[in-house]
Amino acid sequence: MEQLDKLEAHFKRLSHFQHLAAICGWDQATMMPSGSSQARADAMAELALYTHQQLTTHELHDWFSALDEQQDRLNDAQRASFREMKRQWQHASVLPDTLVKAKSLAGAKCEHAWRQQRQNNDWDGFAKNLKEVVALAREEAHIRADQKNCSPYDALLDLYEPDMTADRIDEVFGELKTWLPDTIQAVVDKQSQQTTRLPDGPFAEAQQKALGEKMMALLGFDFEHGRLDVSTHPFCGGVPTDVRITTRYDEQDFTSALMGVIHETGHARYEQGLPKHLAGLPVGKARSMGVHESQSLFCEMQLARSEAFATLICQHAKQAFNRQDDPAFHVDNFHRVLTRVSPGYIRVDADEVTYPAHIMLRYDIERDLISGKMDVDHIPDRWDHAMQQYLGLSTAGNYKNGCMQDIHWTDGSFGYFPTYTLGALYAAQLMQTMRQQMDVDGIIASGNVSPIFDWLSQHIWQRASTTSTDNLLKDATGETLNPTHFRDYIQGRYL
Incomplete structure (x- = not known):
């Protein structure tokens, strides 16, 4: 079906950006010089934002809506593919772009600082960054809970x-x-x-x-x-x-x-x-x-x-x-x-x-x-x-x-x-x-x-x-x- 083909092609393109993000994350944890942390955090936040935007583009809403009305025409394999794409789209589309970028920046900052703070047993320094991460996680949890009608x-x-x-x-x-x-x-x-x-x-x-x-x-x-x-x-x-x-x-x-x-x-x-x-x-x-x-x-x-x-x-x-x-x-x-x-x-x-x-x-x-x-x-x-x-x-x-x-x-x-x-x-x-x-x-x-x-x-x-x-x-x-x-x-x- 045309909409299903378009959805699968779109998600395969998205997987290439997710591939790049994964390798950047590996490099950040294994080889990246400490002085590169801020530039890498900015780049990864931008990539996360772009991927999020591609995952929430209005075209997807139209394609999913069209297929929702035609699910009885899908075979089991197509129905499973549609279900998982829709699940990923719903997880992403419920969050505003500003929250996605803020979470990425706060997480990168907290994780990078944690590597040295843990060595120094510096709870106060770590807690300051973690509070920002937790606040954003609570915000995300409540948004998602409202959509799914469940607890945060x-x-x-x-x-x-x-x-x-x-x-x-x-x-x-x-x-x-x-x-x-x-x-x-x-x-x-x-x-x-x-x-x-x-x-x-x-x-x-x-x-x-x-x-x-x-x-x-x-x-x-x-x-x-x-x-x-x-x-x-x-x-x-x-x-x-x-x-x-x-x-x-x-x-x-x-x-x-x-x-x-x-x-x-x-x-x-x-x-x-x-x-x-x-x-x-x-x-x-x-x-x-x-x-x-x-x-x-x-x-x-x-x-x-x-x-x-x-x-x-x-x-x-x-x-x-x-x-x-x-x-x-x-x-x-x-x-x-x-x-x-x-x-x-x-x-x-x-x-x-x-x-x-x-x-x-x-x-x-x-x-x-x-x-x-x-x-x-x-x-x-x-x-x-x-x-x-x-x-x-x-x-x-x-x-x-x-x-x-x-x-x-x-x-x-x-x-x-x-x-x-x-x-x-x-x-x-x-x-x-x-x-x-x-x-x-x-x-x-x-x-x-x-x-x-x-x-x-x-x-x-x-x-x-x-x-x-x-x-x-x-x-x-x-x-x-x-x-x-x-x-x-x-x-x-x-x-």
Whole structure:
């Protein structure tokens, strides 16, 4: 149909500008000189404004209106494409240009300053910039809520996890709270009776990078369409044909960077595995941030920390660091290293048992920030209280390892944090089904893990955004989100 063809052509053109923005963002985080920050912020704000204007041009309104009246003439594939384009258009068209540009400028300013402010434990300086970001996020949330007839926080959550609500998250997190604290303590008690020898550094950065790239290759990463670099905060960015992942190295602990690389490779495999015939269209993109996180956690937690995969990692690590006779690299000990549970301050370094606690405290804070129940000045005390409650740790005065450790709030990404734990739940559910259908450990032991990713490609990657998250999970596993699979997985592996 003519209007559908015009819409798809327009959105494919928009994807090229989004490609440029993604690569500029990667460069900003990895290579850009500090003195270039203001010019880059101005350029990216201008690009964001231009893209927004192209996404809200009046022509789109006319095309969508015309197709709205003819949806019964569309087949299922066309209807899905139309739905996702309209969804993206509605998300963009509800915001005025002035707010889009103001958000981009405030976010870039806050994020750039945060990099140094965090190092200096400068909460006062950071809070000043964050207040502006939060004020703009509240303004956005209320505009979106009015359009969708929902709560302000649900309106932001919908940007990252379509159809999810705070009520549903409260239900899921409430279930976690019934067993997670006792499980954390039981695992810590059990592991205190075990002897675990940590590998002694130093581990040269070059050797760590080489090991990471070997693991990326084992997991099927396409190096002709992606690369690995270093940044303050590990991430996966770029576009499916040009995926950029980053990590950060600690020469005293190679496992931190390595598992970070494996995590980001999971994100990258999803991106590289999206259907090529839908490239550039919203329907061809990842279903949600929670589904995206399920793929990274599937690689890092479900696969890499299993006994079978730990054996593979151990073999490669011995060679990379020339530690063939080091008892710390005995397979049993190495697996204990990879599955240590220890309450800590830093979310990105947390084990999978304590990780949900980090997410729940952030979710509670950002939900109340957007609703206006609390202000930025209250964050440090609220953070400290929650850390003591969930993990028995205090962050009083320790802002850099407390409420300043994450990059997400600097650019106004409120509603993002809960998708991390939703991803863990999705991943556990996917693996539970996969183990019923194939010998996962045997496949890993063979050294050729492609059957595992073939399954993910068929059930997750190739479906992109052609259906809802509930349908995606139900078609793959036989049911919608069921958090009991995560509980069974955690308690089965650690207890």
